[in-house]
Amino acid sequence: MKNLENKIALITGGNSGIGYATAKELIAQGATVIITGRRKEAVDAAAAALGAFPFTADQSSVAAIEQLAADIKEQFGKIDILFINAGIVGSTSIEMATEALFDNVMAVNFKGAYFTLSRFIPLLKDGASVVFLSSNTASMNTANASIYSSSKAGLNAIMKIAALELAPRGIRVNAVSPGPTETEIFNKMGLDETGIQSIKNHVTDKVPLAKMGRAQDVGKMVAYFCGEASGFITGAEIVMDGGMSLAN
Structure with missing residues (x-):
């Protein structure tokens, strides 16, 4: 169904993984979609495959975010949907950090997300929807995940305060927090099929539903937050992890 027809959406980190799957879903629902990423070739290729508009921008740079906002304003005016999806992982013990x-993860996941929202607020139409990609680790205590988990916990705090600040304009701000999700990152590890399956088995052993999430399902949840059906929801975090955080 074309639930998002005539809507303009911007997705950061939209050239792969959950960002790409969400772009595909929003387009299927009728939205005009803009995707961003740091690697021009990858963004251009993804946009061509999707039927989206590509822009190259590094979320860790406030100057790049401000330039992106200026470019989007010039070409599209205002937007209806902002999905702040771009993020990176980083694993280490606190002792060995x-x-x-620390700076790299926080620059993208926390500072970058914060200033993406900040600089795009003037471009959001009244009644727009903002969605952050958070993580189930934001509310879990996992060894060697202190930096990443902190960046996502901070993101959730931004989301809730932004929901209050933007409520007078009817702008809703929410977060989706996936658990283990199948993306092409597994194919980039340099492992054979047996090695990849071993990692997946190890991960799913920690998930009560005994499976990994799918990027397209996260995309559907983001689309839900952007449509009329969620018109009375703001400041909410939806955890999509097959019960993993319950068993932690």
């Missing part, structure tokens, strides 16, 4: 890793 480096300043470089």
